[in-house]
Amino acid sequence: MLFDILGARAAAFPEGMQAELRAQFNSARSVTLISGNLTTNSRSEISGVSARCYKNGVYGFSSMAELSPAAAETVLKTAADNASFMDGHIRKGAPPLPGLNKARVNKAADCRDAEQKVYIDFLRELDGLIAGKYKRLTGRRVAVRADSMEKLLYTSEGSRAHTSLPRCYVYVLMSAETKSSMPVEVFKPFGGFGSFEDNFSDPALLLEGIDDYYGKLMDKCSGVYPEAGLKTCVLDGGLAGMLAHEAVGHTVEADLVMGGSVAGGCLNMQVASEKVSMTDFAFAALGKPAPLPVYADDEGVPAADVELIRDGVLVGYLNSRETARRFGMEPGGNARAYMFSDEPLIRMRNTAILPGRDRLEDMIASVDDGYYLLDTNNGQADTTGEFMFGISLGYEIRKGKLGRAILDTTISGVAFEMLKTVDMVSGNMTWLSSGFCQKKQPMPVGLGGPELRCRVTIGGR
Amino acid sequence: MIADRALEALLSRGADMAYCSARTEETREFCAEAGEFTLYRTIFDRSLSLTAFKNGRKGGIGINSFDDAAIDRAAEDCLAAAASGIADEAWALAPEASVRSFLQGAPEPDMDRFFFRLRELLDTIKARYPLVVVEQLSAEHTTERELYKNTNGAAFETLSGLYALDISFSGHEGGESSSFFDFSIVFDNLDRPFVELGTLARDLADAERQIHAEPVDGKFTGTILLHPNCFGSLLYGIAANFTSDGAILEGSSVWRDKLGQKVADERLTVSVAPLDSRIVCGERYTCEGFISEDYDLIRDGRLESFMLSLYTANKTGLPRAKNSDGCFIVKPGDRPLEEIIRGIKRGLIVGRFSGGEPGAGGDFSGVAKNSYLVRNGEIVRAVSETMISGNLADLLNSVEAISSETACDGMSALPWIAFGGVTISGK
Numbered sequence: 074m075l076f077d078i079l080g081a082r083a084a085a086f087p088e089g090m091q092a093e094l095r096a097q098f099n100s101a102r103s104v105t106l107i108s109g110n111l112t113t114n115s116r117s118e119i120s121g122v123s124a125r126c127y128k129n130g131v132y133g134f135s136s137m138a139e140l141s142p143a144a145a146e147t148v149l150k151t152a153a154d155n156a157s158f159m160d161g162h163i164r165k166g167a168p169p170l171p172g173l174n175k176a177r178v179n180k181a182a183d184c185r186d187a188e189q190k191v192y193i194d195f196l197r198e199l200d201g202l203i204a205g206k207y208k209r210l211t212g213r214r215v216a217v218r219a220d221s222m223e224k225l226l227y228t229s230e231g232s233r234a235h236t237s238l239p240r241c242y243v244y245v246l247m248s249a250e251t252k253s254s255m256p257v258e259v260f261k262p263f264g265g266f267g268s269f270e271d272n273f274s275d276p277a278l279l280l281e282g283i284d285d286y287y288g289k290l291m292d293k294c295s296g297v298y299p300e301a302g303l304k305t306c307v308l309d310g311g312l313a314g315m316l317a318h319e320a321v322g323h324t325v326e327a328d329l330v331m332g333g334s335v336a337g338g339c340l341n342m343q344v345a346s347e348k349v350s351m352t353d354f355a356f357a358a359l360g361k362p363a364p365l366p367v368y369a370d371d372e373g374v375p376a377a378d379v380e381l382i383r384d385g386v387l388v389g390y391l392n393s394r395e396t397a398r399r400f401g402m403e404p405g406g407n408a409r410a411y412m413f414s415d416e417p418l419i420r421m422r423n424t425a426i427l428p429g430r431d432r433l434e435d436m437i438a439s440v441d442d443g444y445y446l447l448d449t450n451n452g453q454a455d456t457t458g459e460f461m462f463g464i465s466l467g468y469e470i471r472k473g474k475l476g477r478a479i480l481d482t483t484i485s486g487v488a489f490e491m492l493k494t495v496d497m498v499s500g501n502m503t504w505l506s507s508g509f510c511q512k513k514q515p516m517p518v519g520l521g522g523p524e525l526r527c528r529v530t531i532g533g534r
Numbered sequence: 535m536i537a538d539r540a541l542e543a544l545l546s547r548g549a550d551m552a553y554c555s556a557r558t559e560e561t562r563e564f565c566a567e568a569g570e571f572t573l574y575r576t577i578f579d580r581s582l583s584l585t586a587f588k589n590g591r592k593g594g595i596g597i598n599s600f601d602d603a604a605i606d607r608a609a610e611d612c613l614a615a616a617a618s619g620i621a622d623e624a625w626a627l628a629p630e631a632s633v634r635s636f637l638q639g640a641p642e643p644d645m646d647r648f649f650f651r652l653r654e655l656l657d658t659i660k661a662r663y664p665l666v667v668v669e670q671l672s673a674e675h676t677t678e679r680e681l682y683k684n685t686n687g688a689a690f691e692t693l694s695g696l697y698a699l700d701i702s703f704s705g706h707e708g709g710e711s712s713s714f715f716d717f718s719i720v721f722d723n724l725d726r727p728f729v730e731l732g733t734l735a736r737d738l739a740d741a742e743r744q745i746h747a748e749p750v751d752g753k754f755t756g757t758i759l760l761h762p763n764c765f766g767s768l769l770y771g772i773a774a775n776f777t778s779d780g781a782i783l784e785g786s787s788v789w790r791d792k793l794g795q796k797v798a799d800e801r802l803t804v805s806v807a808p809l810d811s812r813i814v815c816g817e818r819y820t821c822e823g824f825i826s827e828d829y830d831l832i833r834d835g836r837l838e839s840f841m842l843s844l845y846t847a848n849k850t851g852l853p854r855a856k857n858s859d860g861c862f863i864v865k866p867g868d869r870p871l872e873e874i875i876r877g878i879k880r881g882l883i884v885g886r887f888s889g890g891e892p893g894a895g896g897d898f899s900g901v902a903k904n905s906y907l908v909r910n911g912e913i914v915r916a917v918s919e920t921m922i923s924g925n926l927a928d929l930l931n932s933v934e935a936i937s938s939e940t941a942c943d944g945m946s947a948l949p950w951i952a953f954g955g956v957t958i959s960g961k
Contacts, residue, residue: 107783111620117596134575138598155574190618212784256786256894301959331568332669450891461901463890481893532899532921
């Protein structure tokens with residue numbers, strides 16, 4: 074738990090500037106077994122302080138790898154000097170940022186930190202179970218990653234926030250070969266918010282999920298290349314979440330809107346079918362805790378949900394304090410930094426397409442010739458809204474029935490065109506939270522959604 | 535000396551073998567958004583990594599504190615992690631005890647001139663490429679001091695400094711826009727205007743030419759001519775899927791039995807060369823304590839090496855790679871780029887590949903971004919919503935031409951390269 078070395082330094086905020094002072098501790102524990110070989114066994118603990126000062130439309134920032142009152146004073150002074158340097162050269166002459174509701178947040182969980190032995194023993198047992206049970210595997214990889222970020226923030230305008238974001242996952246990757254000796258893989262993460270102890274107790278409890286994925290891997294061994302072209306597809310909830318994050322979420326980040334993203338000309342316009350609504354949730358979603366709750370951002374803004382699409386109409390952007398002023402919106406607590414040495418950037422929190430009323434079975438039965446796409450291994454989107462997702466697991470749909478598995482492929486489309494083709498939305502909800510969003514800095518984010526029926530372009534042969 | 539102190543802390547707690555690396559960094563960064571400067575950032579950073587082996591078991595920890603109590607605590611944690619591990623005789627360090635000092639790049643920044651060059655760049659873009667919007671720009675100089683020591687007596691001291699520029703931009707006109715371009719480069723001097731670096735001027739011109747793009751009609755098999763950056767991203771996929779520790783240990787590499795055999799067109803030579811003069815601040819030693827040397831991954835189409843650590847080499851009996859860097863140098867061809875374009879019957883010039891992670895077998899598919907349609911040797915138009923798919927291993931045997939020009943970004947030196955037999959599909 075971070076010791077409060079900042080409070081006494083809050084009086085040292087520079088005159089004539091709006092300032093933030095942050096102390097932060099990031100930890101990570103990693104263990105990997107590749108086909109039984111322990112290849113990664115490491116821990117890291119990174120801490121320090123940073124300050125950011127705003128003056129006449131530009132920022133100065135500084136950080137030090139040290140948690141001490143002296144370091145806090147040094148970074149405040151250097152950040153103020155840097156802001157003055159930029160102001161002296163750029164002379165934007167912008168007024169101070171508008172006032173804000175002060176954050177008063179104390180949500181730092183006392184997260185239990187497991188010893189490395191706990192992770193290793195768990196993985197060895199799990200690896201042994203997999204090796205003993207699934208005889209057709211040609212390779213296997215099991216890994217644990219536990220990471221957390223704890224932050225203590227003071228601002229010159231009176232916000233104070235002490236927060237933490239621990240999460241822990243076990244990853245299972247299994248590989249086998251097709252009849253033509255081509256390797257194929259499936260990948261399954263387990264876990265979520267909290268410590269290892271919060272998420273895992275007995276390796277055998279993961280076998281039900283692994284059984285399911287082993288079956289899918291065997292299906293994939295007999296998989297076929299999809300037929301390239303525009304197809305009717307049912308996207309699993311995780312893929313809908315990826316769509317929400319990559320194809321829509323990034324284009325509505327206000328800094329990218331200023332850079333010319335497609336969302337710039339679409340506010341209050343129909344960008345999706347009326348069945349599509351989408352929100353960036355802060356700390357609770359649909360009556361439950363959000364996968365990775367955020368209570369205040371690193372500008373001292375109390376976190377609130379940000380509605381992005383309502384019944385197909387684009388209604389909001391994700392903002393920092395500065396872009397909120399530019400667009401005449403309220404900041405919702407989206408300015409987040411990953412390490413103590415990082416400046417806050419506009420980031421998503423828990424971004425999701427909201428569930429509808431259709432049943433998955435009916436959605437599949439309604440497709441004459443298409444695909445049911447289950448898992449993605451990565452995604453990327455353009456500021457034009459053109460997106461692509463790698464598909465690592467899926468099945469043909471022929472005359473309303475699931476058919477053969479497909480080999481790895483990619484889907485693509487233009488978000489605000491593809492979302493208009495969504496004509497069925499299930500009542501289910503799937504969240505993913507095990508990855509990092511990459512935008513200059515990494516950032517843990519949650520993303521989710523229901524199954525969607527839509528038209529997308531699929532790669533293939 | 536912090537590295538000595540850390541090594542002693544590990545040995546006094548019973549480590550049989552160990553290595554430590556202590557590093558301090560000072561980074562100064564300018565950022566711009568939507569073409570305007572927004573931030574000046576100064577970072578004072580440091581890190582200490584400790585790795586210990588005891589009874590054949592390995593553990594590692596990284597911290598960013600140099601005080602005695604933190605080092606002692608880290609040493610305790612490191613040995614505890616090792617004690618929890620699995621005994622494996624394959625863990626080892628370089629047997630030779632090299633002691634070397636390295637001075638690389640430009641450790642002393644000229645921030646006034648750096649800022650001048652950045653303003654000059656933004657002004658040049660506004661003047662010469664009026665349809666281009668700079669979405670994000672970050673430009674930094676980092677000075678790094680590092681001391682590495684291991685228990686076999688290796689000691690390496692490094693002082694280095696480099697400038698880095700990362701800029702993303704797109705072309706805009708009449709409510710339409712190109713896909714974004716992302717240009718990254720590292721360098722050690724400020725002699726030339728930044729617009730002259732690497733392929734930046736060409737890319738900026740392409741951003742303006744690609745504002746009005748359309749999908750390719752239907753599906754066909756054709757040629758893809760890859761921009762050096764795009765080729766580089768596919769090389770990383772090839773390295774990860776076919777030559778890496780993980781692919782060899784898992785047994786998923788389709789090249790696992792191909793060492794010394796032909797895996798690519800004989801015109802293709804790929805080196806991993808951190809000592810090449812075009813590479814800025816390339817690796818000088820590995821974490822195992824070996825002095826880094828350049829090596830050929832593929833020479834004249836033959837697989838000459840995997841990219842293996844000492845651990846995986848010991849585990850499999852295959853030779854270790856002579857460095858652990860990822861800086862690719864590809865031998866240029868003998869045909870000018872424009873001549874290669876004139877020789878394409880039907881295909882794409884691909885500036886960026888936005889695709890899923892290639893499958894373990896090398897299958898890839900994704901969107902051709904920043905791309906043009908070429909027919910009968912002529913650039914027809916820019917394309918959008920167009921996908922390409924194929925297999926990485928097959929691709930290397932389908933080389934049609936390699937350009938005589940290369941592009942260097944301080945991390946690689948690569949030509950344009952044309953591959954045939956690729957599935958290209960639009961709407």
